[in-house]
Amino acid sequence: MLRSTYSFGASVVGPLHQREQRPNEDAWLRSAGSYGSLVVVCDGMGSRPEARRGAKAACLAAREAVSRWSRVQGAPLSYLAHLVELLWRLRIYPVDPGDAATTCLLALACPDGAWVLGGVGDGLAIAKTGSNLTIVVGQRGEDFGNETLGLGVSKGSGSWKLVTLPASVEDRVAVLATDGIADDLVPEKINDFCDWLVVDFQNLKPADRWRQLMMELKDWPTPNHLDDKTLAVLRTTATSQGPSS
Amino acid sequence: MGFAKYQEDIVSRWVADNRSKAAPRRHQRQAPIAATAATSNAVNSGQAEATHQKEKPVSKLKEFTMSSARPLPVIVLADISGSMGTEGKIDALNDAVAEMVSTFSEEEDNSAEIHVSVLTFGKGGAALHKPLQPAHKTTWEPMSAAGRTPMGEAFALAQQMIEDKSIISSRAYRPTLVLVSDGVPTDDWQGPLQNLLASERASKAARFAMGIGAEADNKTLAAFLASDESRVFEAHEAREIRKFFRWVTMSVTARSRSAAPNSVVAIEPVDLDELEF
Numbered sequence: 001m002l003r004s005t006y007s008f009g010a011s012v013v014g015p016l017h018q019r020e021q022r023p024n025e026d027a028w029l030r031s032a033g034s035y036g037s038l039v040v041v042c043d044g045m046g047s048r049p050e051a052r053r054g055a056k057a058a059c060l061a062a063r064e065a066v067s068r069w070s071r072v073q074g075a076p077l078s079y080l081a082h083l084v085e086l087l088w089r090l091r092i093y094p095v096d097p098g099d100a101a102t103t104c105l106l107a108l109a110c111p112d113g114a115w116v117l118g119g120v121g122d123g124l125a126i127a128k129t130g131s132n133l134t135i136v137v138g139q140r141g142e143d144f145g146n147e148t149l150g151l152g153v154s155k156g157s158g159s160w161k162l163v164t165l166p167a168s169v170e171d172r173v174a175v176l177a178t179d180g181i182a183d184d185l186v187p188e189k190i191n192d193f194c195d196w197l198v199v200d201f202q203n204l205k206p207a208d209r210w211r212q213l214m215m216e217l218k219d220w221p222t223p224n225h226l227d228d229k230t231l232a233v234l235r236t237t238a239t240s241q242g243p244s245s
Numbered sequence: 246m247g248f249a250k251y252q253e254d255i256v257s258r259w260v261a262d263n264r265s266k267a268a269p270r271r272h273q274r275q276a277p278i279a280a281t282a283a284t285s286n287a288v289n290s291g292q293a294e295a296t297h298q299k300e301k302p303v304s305k306l307k308e309f310t311m312s313s314a315r316p317l318p319v320i321v322l323a324d325i326s327g328s329m330g331t332e333g334k335i336d337a338l339n340d341a342v343a344e345m346v347s348t349f350s351e352e353e354d355n356s357a358e359i360h361v362s363v364l365t366f367g368k369g370g371a372a373l374h375k376p377l378q379p380a381h382k383t384t385w386e387p388m389s390a391a392g393r394t395p396m397g398e399a400f401a402l403a404q405q406m407i408e409d410k411s412i413i414s415s416r417a418y419r420p421t422l423v424l425v426s427d428g429v430p431t432d433d434w435q436g437p438l439q440n441l442l443a444s445e446r447a448s449k450a451a452r453f454a455m456g457i458g459a460e461a462d463n464k465t466l467a468a469f470l471a472s473d474e475s476r477v478f479e480a481h482e483a484r485e486i487r488k489f490f491r492w493v494t495m496s497v498t499a500r501s502r503s504a505a506p507n508s509v510v511a512i513e514p515v516d517l518d519e520l521e522f
Contacts, residue, residue: 009254011255016356024255026255027254027255027256028254028255028256029254029255029256030254031254040256056255056256059254059256060256139415143415144413144415144417144418144419144420144446144449145315145415145416145417145418147419147449183315183415183416184310184311184416185309185310185311186309186310186311189308189309189310190309192308192309193309196305196306196309200305216304216306219304219306220306220310221304221306221307221310221312222310222311222312222313222314223312223313223314224314224315224356224357224358225314226356232254
């Protein structure tokens, strides 16, 4: 079946970092290769001195890990988590991992049609297959706002939430977002939020799509929000109706 | 280089920037390199905003997002046993809590929206005197003193409230618990306190405690704080109740204004008369 995959995303500096003249401590990455199509979203933990570096290194480590992991058919998902953590530590060395702690969320559309979704830390990692919504990361459990695990602060791959979604003939979309977005979403509206990202953005040209998303994130409507905001979308359609970038 | 493009994520841009710094081109006709991807994104989108301002559509995001700032809950556990009715203690407590709520309600445009609840323990056991809601929506109703001191029930009620995510959502910042008592607990308080301190959610609360008068059981209050760094505030007369609540108010408002409202701001309870709000 002819399938079309596209991804897009954007990241904006939050009001707090603007006020303090600090850079964006979120990072995101979109990539494609023999492993399929990949998007990664990372949120460097605000109180850490090397948070920005940690987030960027995590995106690159995730891409490298996915590339290596996907070469071994049937390799466990836990190996992918281990790889990301190790490669991330190598990339930031000699910085103390605790000083560069970051969340790391990824969505991978494999060439065989299966998807891998999830990560470590807070934020949002969801997929919608047809009308079926899967939330892998998005419920805080016993934490309060701005408390999270992540690379550099969690204890091994056990802190990761990763799932494989089997190949499907239906359209599928994954949305990754940092907590600056996820914590302000009304839980009952996550499904609608996902639909909005598909319907309102699918027919835009890539440049307009990015511009529009930047504008939406800059005009974030929740009062007194502080955090940097990063969002990435990965979508596969069963026909060529979606954009091809 | 220069400006971020829609094809680029901010990581590949960062890598490209670093490569460029390592091996700078001799002939660079483009605009000066922006210091960071974030800055360049901001610049680029700023231009985009200018060109598209006229045709800016109404965003649907409001339909999916919260319409209020993240809550910072404050829960007061107030002893309203019969002994609080003597020496003007209950009146002083009512005035102090009312002043605290009023101050919180005037806090606007902060990182967090302060929510207040008051649990009482006295005649009839522990009760919800004021449910948790934004301070600016709270209308204070004075408490009256009667009965014994069922502090253990109050611990259990506070734990129940903190663990209920429909009352304190995961979006909220860590709550603050404020315990005020002038006597010795008359129920089994140790079990409920252990449960509170062992609860994954409730144990994360910042805790303040005040003992009023010579009869206050400061050991119990210190057990509630469960920290070597915190100390029980001792109010020897009614007017010191107000001082204590001004200290609590100062600490909470400092958190709500701070960049990291989950961190407890250390404000020493000294020179409390000089605190300004």
